[in-house]
Amino acid sequence: MKITAAAHAHKPLSLSDPDGFKYLLITLTLAIIGLFLVLPLATVLTEAFAKGWLTYRDSLTHPDTLAAIRLTLLTALITVPLTTMFGVCAAWAIARFEFSGKNVLLTLIDLPFSVSPVIAGLIYVLVFGAQGWFGTWLSDHDIKIIFAVPGIILATLFVTFPFVARELIPLLQEIGHEEEEAALSLGAGSWKMFFKITLPNIKWGLLYGVLLCNARAMGEFGAVSVVSGHIRGLTNTLPLHVEVTYNEYDFVGSFAGASLLAGLAVVTLVIKTFLEWRQAQDLKSARVASE
Amino acid sequence: MSIILNNISKQFGDFTALANINLDIPEGELVALLGPSGCGKTTLLRIIAGLEHADRGEVFLKGSEVTDQPIKNRQIGFVFQHYALFRHMTVFDNIAFGLRVKPKKERLHETEIKKKVHALLNLVQLDWLANRFPEQLSGGQRQRIALARALAVEPSVLLLDEPFGALDASVRKDLRLWLRHLHHELNVTSIFVTHDQEEAMEVASQIVVLNKGHVEQQGSPSDIYDHPANAFVSQFIGHTNVFELGQQDTFWLKNSGLPTPETGKVAHVRPHDIGLDKATGEGAQAILKDWQHLGALIRVELLSKDADGGMTTLFAEMPNEQFKALQIDKGDKVAVRIRHAHWFH
Numbered sequence: 001m002k003i004t005a006a007a008h009a010h011k012p013l014s015l016s017d018p019d020g021f022k023y024l025l026i027t028l029t030l031a032i033i034g035l036f037l038v039l040p041l042a043t044v045l046t047e048a049f050a051k052g053w054l055t056y057r058d059s060l061t062h063p064d065t066l067a068a069i070r071l072t073l074l075t076a077l078i079t080v081p082l083t084t085m086f087g088v089c090a091a092w093a094i095a096r097f098e099f100s101g102k103n104v105l106l107t108l109i110d111l112p113f114s115v116s117p118v119i120a121g122l123i124y125v126l127v128f129g130a131q132g133w134f135g136t137w138l139s140d141h142d143i144k145i146i147f148a149v150p151g152i153i154l155a156t157l158f159v160t161f162p163f164v165a166r167e168l169i170p171l172l173q174e175i176g177h178e179e180e181e182a183a184l185s186l187g188a189g190s191w192k193m194f195f196k197i198t199l200p201n202i203k204w205g206l207l208y209g210v211l212l213c214n215a216r217a218m219g220e221f222g223a224v225s226v227v228s229g230h231i232r233g234l235t236n237t238l239p240l241h242v243e244v245t246y247n248e249y250d251f252v253g254s255f256a257g258a259s260l261l262a263g264l265a266v267v268t269l270v271i272k273t274f275l276e277w278r279q280a281q282d283l284k285s286a287r288v289a290s291e
Numbered sequence: 292m293s294i295i296l297n298n299i300s301k302q303f304g305d306f307t308a309l310a311n312i313n314l315d316i317p318e319g320e321l322v323a324l325l326g327p328s329g330c331g332k333t334t335l336l337r338i339i340a341g342l343e344h345a346d347r348g349e350v351f352l353k354g355s356e357v358t359d360q361p362i363k364n365r366q367i368g369f370v371f372q373h374y375a376l377f378r379h380m381t382v383f384d385n386i387a388f389g390l391r392v393k394p395k396k397e398r399l400h401e402t403e404i405k406k407k408v409h410a411l412l413n414l415v416q417l418d419w420l421a422n423r424f425p426e427q428l429s430g431g432q433r434q435r436i437a438l439a440r441a442l443a444v445e446p447s448v449l450l451l452d453e454p455f456g457a458l459d460a461s462v463r464k465d466l467r468l469w470l471r472h473l474h475h476e477l478n479v480t481s482i483f484v485t486h487d488q489e490e491a492m493e494v495a496s497q498i499v500v501l502n503k504g505h506v507e508q509q510g511s512p513s514d515i516y517d518h519p520a521n522a523f524v525s526q527f528i529g530h531t532n533v534f535e536l537g538q539q540d541t542f543w544l545k546n547s548g549l550p551t552p553e554t555g556k557v558a559h560v561r562p563h564d565i566g567l568d569k570a571t572g573e574g575a576q577a578i579l580k581d582w583q584h585l586g587a588l589i590r591v592e593l594l595s596k597d598a599d600g601g602m603t604t605l606f607a608e609m610p611n612e613q614f615k616a617l618q619i620d621k622g623d624k625v626a627v628r629i630r631h632a633h634w635f636h
Contacts, residue, residue: 178375181342184362185369186389186444196392200379285426286378 047255059253068241087164095172121226147229155223167209204279299348323491326501368441376425389444451483522635565607570626
C-alpha cells in the first residue's frame, strides 16, 4: 500500500489512498447494487420464465395484458407530447423573460416532485369524482373521467409535467440569448428562430426530458391506481396489471408484465446515457465557440 | 442623416442607463460609441438595433421612424461581442442564414445564395473555411464570419458590440485596421461600441463619448483630442496632467508659462504640451524622477515641489531625438514650459 501512495504522490494527500479505502468502497457499492438492483431484476426474469417460454408468451398475449399495454402506450402517447409542449413553453418563459411571480411559477412546476402520487390521484377524484365538485354536472352530461381513461391521463399528466421544463430551464439559461438575437437581427421571425436556432441547440436536453417523462408516464403506479378503478381490459395500465395479476397469484403473468417494464427501464437507461453524452459534447463545443 | 436618436431614455429599475440621448449620425460614417463600462453604450446600441426598448424617445433610421419596429424590420446588421455564431451550422450555413429565412417571394435561388455567400467569404478572406463549424475557428476568424453573416442581408446600418473585446491583443490590432479598410470599401453606416479610447481613435471617423448615460461629446477623433468639451473627455481620451490650482501650486505653474489661472478652474495639460530644459538654481521647477521608452516617444516622469513642501507628479512626452539632445538623466533638475492647457471647471 505504501507503493500505491508513492505512485500517487503527485496528488494532494487527501486524495491518496493508503489503506485501500477505495477498494472497500467500490466493493460495498457493488454489493449493495447487486443485492437491491441486479438480484431483483434477475428474479423478475426467472419468475417470468419459470413455466417456460410458451407460458410467458401466452401471458403477454393474453387479451387483458394486451389491453394494459395498449392503454399504457395510449397514455404515454397523449401525455408525453402535452408535457413536452408545456415544458418548452414554461422553460422558455422562465429562462427568457423577467416577470413578477417567476419564483412562484418555478415552485409550482416542482410541486409534483414533492407531492405523493397518491395525493395527485386523490385530488382528481375530489374534483371529478361522483361526490366531487363537478361530479353531478359530469354525470348529467354522461362524461366519465374518474375510473376511466381521461382520469388516468390527467393523473399521469400531473406527475410528469415537471420533467421537460426542469430539464430545459438550466439548459436555456446556459445557452443564452445571443444566437436567438442574431437570428432575429438577420430577419428570422419568432417561429423560424425557434425551429432553426433554439430547437437544434436544446434538442438533446429536450429528448432527455422527453425520455424521462415517457419512463414515468409508462411506469406510474400510485396516482393512476387511485383514479383507475382497476377494471380489467379497460382501465388497467401495465403497472396496475402487474399488481392485479400478482394479487391473483398469477405469478408468471405478473412477472411477464414486470419484465416488459424492466426492459423499458434498461432501454431508457441506455438512451439516457447516450443523450447525456451528446448534450455534454454540445455544451462543450458551444463553450469553445464563444471563447 | 442616416441615424437619428431623439431624447432616448432608459431605466433599469433605479439605475438610469440612458438620459435624454440626442444623436445625429451622418450617412457612411464609422462611429465609435466610447465610454467606461456601465456608461450605457451597449444599451444604446441595442436600442438602435431594436433588441432593447427605450422608455422614451424615438429612433429614426434612414429618415423613417422605427421606434416600435421589431429588429427584423429595421434592416440592420448586428455583430455580437461573443460572435453568436450558430454553433450547429457550418460557416457557409451561418452566412446563408439571413438569405434563407427571407419570405419566399424575396428569397434568392439557392445557386444565387451560394454565389453571394462565397463572395462574402472572399470579402472577409476566409473562403477556405466554408465547411467548418464555429468551434473549429480561431477568435479572429469567428469575428470575421460574424461580420460576413451580418453583411449578407445588405443592412443599411451595421452595429458592432465590442467587436474586438474578446480577442488577443495582436489579432485585435490587425482586425481594427481591417475593419477600417472594409468600411472604406463598403461605405455602410456603422456604429461600434468600445471602452478602449485607442481603438476608437484608430478605427472611427466619428467618436461619441458617453458617460453615465449622457453624451459628453461627439466629433472627429482629432476634434475630441484637441478640443475636449469637458474635464471627463479630456481625461478619458489620452493622457492628461490635471492641475487643481490651489494657492500653493500657482507659483511654479505661473513660472512655467501657464497664463494666470481663473480661480476655481482646473488646468488639463497633455504630456506633449510640456517642454523641458536643463536648468539649475532658481529656474528649475522640477526634478526628473524617471523616464520610459515608449517607442517613438520618451515619457518623462517629473516631481515638482509645492510651496508647502508637498510633491506634484507630472508627465511629459517628447520625441526620442529631442530627449537625447537635452542630455538629462534621473535626478537632474529641469525647467518646465507649459505650451498649452485646457481649462475646465
